[in-house]
Amino acid sequence: MATSPSSSAQAQRDRVARRLRDLRADAGLTGTELAARCGWTHPKTSRLENGRTPPSPDDIRRWCRACDAEDQAPDIIAQSRDAESAYVEWRRQVRTGLRRLQDSYVDLYRATSLFRIYSPTLVPGVLQTEGYARGILSGVAELYEAPNDVDEAAAARMERSKIVHEPGHRFVMVIEEAVLKHQMGDSDAMAAQLGYLLTAGALPSVSLGIIPTTVQRTLWPQELFHVYDDQMVSVELMSARVRVTQPTEVALYVTAFERLRGMAVYGAEARALILRAIEQLR
Template identity: 35%
Template sequence: MSTDFQSAREALGARLNELRTEAGLNGRDFAQRLGWQASKVSRLQNGRQTATPEDLEAWAEACGRTDVVGELHARLRGLESHQRHWRRQLAAGHGPVQDRYVVEYQRTATVRGYEATVIPGLFQTPDYARHLLVRNADLMRTPRDTEAAVAARMRRQEVLYEAGKRFRVLLWEGALHALVCPREVMAGQLDRLVGLIGMSTVEFGIVPLGAPMPITPKHGFWIFDESRVVVETINTELSFDSADDLALYGRAWNGLNETALYGARAHRVIARARHLVAPS
């Protein structure tokens, strides 16, 4: 169990204990009121057991505080969001993390994604990926296993050629101009993007500079099989699977998609960036 998950569970338990205490009930009497074993009350209060939504509703009712049910449910949803801190994940280098991604994408049928600052790993060339991985290892001060990580990232891209898969990916135009690598490497990366347009498994759209923005997401995000959302920050990978979070990120993706360019128009945007990076 992750430290983040346990800390959040203990915080929820402390809140439950606070509600019981404010109601003037000791643990044994409270358990009798609920029809539970006293040990269950103790485990929930001390963060040794994860409450269910029904547990929280019964707890609030027994305290005479049905007004806090929404708050307790929100705390539980926060508990159920999974956090993976990059320093811990990358303790053995980038290779193991990339290997995990290979498995995750292999068992996923549909993906909706958005990136604002970097070309997605699914679409990266080996040289572009290599520069990003080196920079990230330096930033995180983690072991450099660059070539193993690049190889794993390229294996992940094999899913692009599997029948029945569908990848709907949006990219903000600014990412086409972010020189995170030498100009010749970026030129090759942009050529790679052109080759993705028209693939049967890929819907690749570009949100152009100057387009009206219905929303302005502060980060990229990926929706897997409409059942899980993954968000990467500088130090943490977050995973959400509640209905509310899935609906929220789905609406965000749909709003961005309304402004995106596809096909020949997306090709022209990439060609313009390609000329600026390495004029012929």
């Protein structure tokens, strides 16, 4: 994929910076003059209007006041907050516990009609069993040094996953065959998870494709991502979740998803891969 997953967030920051730069130019101020009016150094002005440092709400208010454009401050502050919410570090999201992170997705799930999910490493959250989810979340809590509320978080994930049985939602999911081999939790938990995939793949609202390791690829494995309708993509990186909303970037992910989906097997062929993975656990 030619685009960095964080480029949408940076593009939003750049738009805020350009708006500040335009305000200064329209006011006929040099960078040094604006810095003097705001009470900071010229290098800070340069960093803000070139998108190298995100402005605080106070920075924006001072900037607009210096440019005689105080009425524009609330709108620019809101735009800046949107830009910063596009890239959210996992450490920030889990610092109050994993249960709250699970609950934070509920409204988005309920508002989405079509989910497209690609995962190269893990069973998608909506198809996870409790034991498998607990294995993943235990690792998350340890890696990010988060409060250990794993049992509550796993239960919340199970509650959230009931959406696959509710009308008005469709789930098209593609996973790599390697997902079936990555053991999360003990052997019993993994066997239960693989067994559930055999059942879940037959749900009316679910299309589950598996890309075999032997397939001739037309696209290399990608980062884990979710497409919510055609409006937003959530990309999961090691350090952060990136929210992509630029239409051209969303379209790129949809195109990539369709290419990945075209390499997957379904039905009896997919079940055979799952059964083989279950046999290898013994």
